[in-house]
Amino acid sequence: MSTNSNKKSEATMDDVLALISDLKVGSFSKQLNQTPDPKLKDLVYSRNDVTKILAAQTAQAEIDITERKNAEKEKETILKRLNYALDASGDGIWDWTPADGQTVYSKAWIEMIGHEVGELACLASEWSDRLHPDDIEWVFAAINKVTQTPQNGDTLSHEYRFKNKAGDYLWILNKVKVVERNEKGEASRVVGTHTDITERKASEKLLSEIEERVRRSNQLLESSQAIARVGGWELDLTAEKLYWTAETYRIHETSPEEFNPTVDAGLDYFLPESKRQISEALELAMTKGVGYDLYLETYTTKGRKINVRTTCAVTLVDEKPTKLTGIFQDITELTRLQDENRFILDGLGIGLWKFNPVDQSLFWDQSMYQLFDIKESDFSGHYQAWERTLTPESKAKAIEELGQAMRGEKEFDTVFEINTNTRGNRFISGRGKVIRDKNGNPTIMYGMNTDVTMARIQELQVIALKNQLELISDNMPGPVSQVDRHGRYIYVSKMYFEYFGKTPEQILGKTHRELLSSNVFLQAEPNIKRALSGERVHHEMPLVTAGGKKLFVQINMIPFLGQDGKPDGFITVVHDITALKEAEAKLIHRSKLASLGEMSAGIAHEINNPLAIIDGSASLLLKFANDPEKLNSKVQSIRMAVTRISKIVSGLKKFSGSGEKTVYTNQSISGLLNDILTLIEVKSGRENVAIKLETKTNAQIFCNSIEIEQVLINLISNAIDAVKSLPEKWVNVATHDDGKSVVLRVTDSGTGIPKNIREKLFDPFFTTKPTGEGTGLGLSISKGILDEHKASISVLANSPNTCFEIRFNKVEVANAS
Amino acid sequence: MQVKIFFLDDEPDLCEIFLDEFSSEVIQVSAFTDPKVAIAEVFSCPPDVIFIDYRLPNTTGDLVANNLPPHIPKYLVTGDSLVSAPKGFEAVLAKPIDMEKIWNIIKGLQMKKKSA
Numbered sequence: 050m051s052t053n054s055n056k057k058s059e060a061t062m063d064d065v066l067a068l069i070s071d072l073k074v075g076s077f078s079k080q081l082n083q084t085p086d087p088k089l090k091d092l093v094y095s096r097n098d099v100t101k102i103l104a105a106q107t108a109q110a111e112i113d114i115t116e117r118k119n120a121e122k123e124k125e126t127i128l129k130r131l132n133y134a135l136d137a138s139g140d141g142i143w144d145w146t147p148a149d150g151q152t153v154y155s156k157a158w159i160e161m162i163g164h165e166v167g168e169l170a171c172l173a174s175e176w177s178d179r180l181h182p183d184d185i186e187w188v189f190a191a192i193n194k195v196t197q198t199p200q201n202g203d204t205l206s207h208e209y210r211f212k213n214k215a216g217d218y219l220w221i222l223n224k225v226k227v228v229e230r231n232e233k234g235e236a237s238r239v240v241g242t243h244t245d246i247t248e249r250k251a252s253e254k255l256l257s258e259i260e261e262r263v264r265r266s267n268q269l270l271e272s273s274q275a276i277a278r279v280g281g282w283e284l285d286l287t288a289e290k291l292y293w294t295a296e297t298y299r300i301h302e303t304s305p306e307e308f309n310p311t312v313d314a315g316l317d318y319f320l321p322e323s324k325r326q327i328s329e330a331l332e333l334a335m336t337k338g339v340g341y342d343l344y345l346e347t348y349t350t351k352g353r354k355i356n357v358r359t360t361c362a363v364t365l366v367d368e369k370p371t372k373l374t375g376i377f378q379d380i381t382e383l384t385r386l387q388d389e390n391r392f393i394l395d396g397l398g399i400g401l402w403k404f405n406p407v408d409q410s411l412f413w414d415q416s417m418y419q420l421f422d423i424k425e426s427d428f429s430g431h432y433q434a435w436e437r438t439l440t441p442e443s444k445a446k447a448i449e450e451l452g453q454a455m456r457g458e459k460e461f462d463t464v465f466e467i468n469t470n471t472r473g474n475r476f477i478s479g480r481g482k483v484i485r486d487k488n489g490n491p492t493i494m495y496g497m498n499t500d501v502t503m504a505r506i507q508e509l510q511v512i513a514l515k516n517q518l519e520l521i522s523d524n525m526p527g528p529v530s531q532v533d534r535h536g537r538y539i540y541v542s543k544m545y546f547e548y549f550g551k552t553p554e555q556i557l558g559k560t561h562r563e564l565l566s567s568n569v570f571l572q573a574e575p576n577i578k579r580a581l582s583g584e585r586v587h588h589e590m591p592l593v594t595a596g597g598k599k600l601f602v603q604i605n606m607i608p609f610l611g612q613d614g615k616p617d618g619f620i621t622v623v624h625d626i627t628a629l630k631e632a633e634a635k636l637i638h639r640s641k642l643a644s645l646g647e648m649s650a651g652i653a654h655e656i657n658n659p660l661a662i663i664d665g666s667a668s669l670l671l672k673f674a675n676d677p678e679k680l681n682s683k684v685q686s687i688r689m690a691v692t693r694i695s696k697i698v699s700g701l702k703k704f705s706g707s708g709e710k711t712v713y714t715n716q717s718i719s720g721l722l723n724d725i726l727t728l729i730e731v732k733s734g735r736e737n738v739a740i741k742l743e744t745k746t747n748a749q750i751f752c753n754s755i756e757i758e759q760v761l762i763n764l765i766s767n768a769i770d771a772v773k774s775l776p777e778k779w780v781n782v783a784t785h786d787d788g789k790s791v792v793l794r795v796t797d798s799g800t801g802i803p804k805n806i807r808e809k810l811f812d813p814f815f816t817t818k819p820t821g822e823g824t825g826l827g828l829s830i831s832k833g834i835l836d837e838h839k840a841s842i843s844v845l846a847n848s849p850n851t852c853f854e855i856r857f858n859k860v861e862v863a864n865a866s
Numbered sequence: 867m868q869v870k871i872f873f874l875d876d877e878p879d880l881c882e883i884f885l886d887e888f889s890s891e892v893i894q895v896s897a898f899t900d901p902k903v904a905i906a907e908v909f910s911c912p913p914d915v916i917f918i919d920y921r922l923p924n925t926t927g928d929l930v931a932n933n934l935p936p937h938i939p940k941y942l943v944t945g946d947s948l949v950s951a952p953k954g955f956e957a958v959l960a961k962p963i964d965m966e967k968i969w970n971i972i973k974g975l976q977m978k979k980k981s982a
Contacts (some may be wrong), residue, residue: 660878661877662880664963672886690879
């Protein structure tokens with residue numbers, strides 16, 4: 050007892066319970082002066098007991114009284130100590146009589162659950178009603194276990210949840226002690242303490258969670274180590290003992306049963322250069338306490354070569370190394386991947402960098418030095434080393450974009466220009482990723498750079514080219530468009546709107562079929578197909594623009610090839626040739642007039658001669674009225690002269706045909722020649738050029754006779770002009786049928802046409818005649834006419850004399866009716 | 867006094883018309899279709915006047931005239947309206963021939979001969 054009283058505030062619950070159980074009930078009730086009256090009757094000795102004591106010990110009464118007084122004094126002292134202990138512990142005490150459920154609660158117990166003294170009844174239900182529903186069953190079971198029989202002991206300690214006045218549950222440590230039992234062994238008085246352990250429980254819960262996390266972390270670490278192939282080792286320098294973790298054994302392809310690790314045994318597995326490095330590093334660690342981090346090559350116990358990383362940290366005691374610890378990591382696969390990546394990155398010219406925004410340090414890999422044309426030894430490793438390379442034009446933008454990336458406003462993905470020492474200005478593409486801490490502050494930035502100078506220049510060239518092309522296309526006199534290999538429009542110039550009334554948005558992506566009316570598309574489809582198959586297509590056609598303007602256009606479809614060498618679409622250039630056509634018509638007319646004028650002098654002469662005959666003969670008719678023979682002769686002369694004139698006029702009519710009538714009929718080539726012969730003879734006669742006609746075929750050609758006669762007159766007339774001043778003057782016109790074509794050759798006594806002239810013969814306005822004598826349009830127009838007739842004209846290069854050859858398509862027999 | 871006239875034209879019908887129109891007791895007309903024959907005849911028997919067609923076989927009227935004595939009056943007859951009077955010719959007479967003009971020329975010659 051005395052020892053308990055000395056402890057005061059350090060009193061444990063067990064001490065308290067021992068004290069309570071030792072106390073006489075009356076004394077206890079007296080000390081707990083707040084205990085209500087009903088309890089007193091149980092706490093006071095019964096009258097009979099007192100009587101028995103008085104009766105049995107009368108002689109000793111005085112002594113007893115004295116002893117009693119002494120005992121009470123001692124009890125008071127004990128109770129005083131107990132109160133100190135209880136106050137110090139802050140625990141509540143209860144005293145329960147199971148027989149009637151009467152329970153006494155201490156002030157501390159009442160205050161622990163937030164009540165005032167006097168608010169609670171002295172009943173066990175004040176306790177039991179506060180139990181957490183989940184705890185009621187097992188708490189009662191536990192209490193019953195110790196109260197119903199002494200076999201299970203007299204004490205019990207358990208924790209449960211318990212509701213306070215505010216309705217919150219407290220965690221309670223309940224210590225129970227059965228202090229009295231009846232004859233059946235059942236508890237007749239039970240006392241106990243309640244300790245509020247809510248805070249401890251919360252701490253325990255937190256601790257448990259932390260432990261769980263640590264356990265999981267350890268598991269993760271272990272599995273990570275296995276996955277990452279990271280082992281550990283420890284060298285106890287005092288005990289001269291080397292320890293390996295399980296993963297270190299696995300990396301060495303061995304086990305603790307098979308291999309006893311020692312420093313010397315471990316070193317022997319390293320390749321020579323690695324062994325040298327690790328030996329030196331170990332020596333330094335053991336003697337000077339310097340740690341290391343090495344990348345080495347070693348063999349496993351099975352003889353397999355692997356790459357490893359090994360680190361070492363030194364534990365110093367009194368500044369002397371006592372223990373080395375470190376990791377041992379298999380980085381074979383990592384090294385292989387790094388080598389591969391390095392190979393790929395080098396091949397792609399990709400440089401990698403790491404920037405620490407906190408201390409502004411900058412790390413570059415080898416490719417970066419090449420990219421920036423800086424020697425590694427000249428590189429300061431500071432952010433400014435990069436900034437200094439930027440050109441004035443790029444600087445502000447690049448720095449701003451880096452800042453935006455740091456602030457998390459946008460990804461770092463830019464192109465900047467740098468000055469280099471030996472390679473001039475280069476364009477560099479930069480991309481980077483910012484790593485942040487949990488507060489969002491940037492801690493590190495990783496990135497890559499590539500030299501995109503060529504791409505940039507090409508890009509600029511393409512842009513310039515595209516602008517030029519658009520400028521040219523938009524300023525072409527007609528629309529320009531481009532379709533892909535599927536016939537979909539991928540480009541249209543501005544003029545398209547003027548011509549077709551559609552904006553690029555309405556056209557792009559669509560096909561001709563979608564844009565053209567069905568009639569127009571049917572006409573255009575064959576040409577579109579030809580162009581899509583890679584054939585250049587030129588054709589002329591009338592066209593009415595969206596504004597109602599009537600035009601004559603030339604449409605040029607120029608195919609282009611894709612990278613696979615196959616046709617990849619075509620460009621269409623529409624030329625407005627309305628003015629050209631009008632001018633051409635005028636020129637043709639003028640040319641005809643010129644030819645006509647040239648011939649008119651001769652023709653007039655030829656007409657005036659027979660007119661003179663008519664006139665002269667007519668004036669003599671009266672004179673020979675009575676001379677029938679003479680009269681008849683004059684009449685005949687007149688008739689013949691008239692016939693001559695009508696022939697000439699007939700030829701002239703044909704020659705002066707307007708050409709607007711494009712009536713095609715089947716004509717015999719010899720018939721056409723006969724028709725123009727009179728006109729030709731007028732000229733040839735005048736120039737004393739012998740004309741010889743050799744028609745060996747009656748084959749027919751499908752033609753506009755007026756146009757073909759114009760061609761023939763022009764050709765023969767040219768031949769006459771060419772030879773008229775030569776000593777030998779003849780023109781031979783011959784036709785034959787070679788089975789496929791009807792061939793007409795105009796050969797003259799000239800000695801041919803020089804090659805340089807031959808090439809230009811059919812060009813408009815080219816003439817070899819003296820100024821004023823030829824328009825230079827005759828052969829050009831003739832060729833145009835023959836082209837329309839699908840006939841060809843050429844100069845035979847191997848003929849001893851000048852020879853023009855025209856080849857007409859022969860009319861098939863079935864059509865030559 | 868007889869007037870001697872030469873006519874050179876490659877049209878036989880025109881030669882015949884010339885003969886029919888102007889031949890008389892006082893007018894001796896000789897017509898030629900071949901220039902060479904005509905030239906030869908001019909020198910053997912010079913005419914008072916010669917009418918020469920411009921376009922002749924292998925030659926022209928002005929070339930023929932160059933080969934004739936200059937004192938013989940020469941008239942160029944042509945159906946070609948573009949031909950103007952070359953040197954050595956009195957005048958150009960267009961076809962169809964205005965016979966009145968030739969008659970006037972002949973009358974003029976007759977008057978000249980009478981007065982001489």
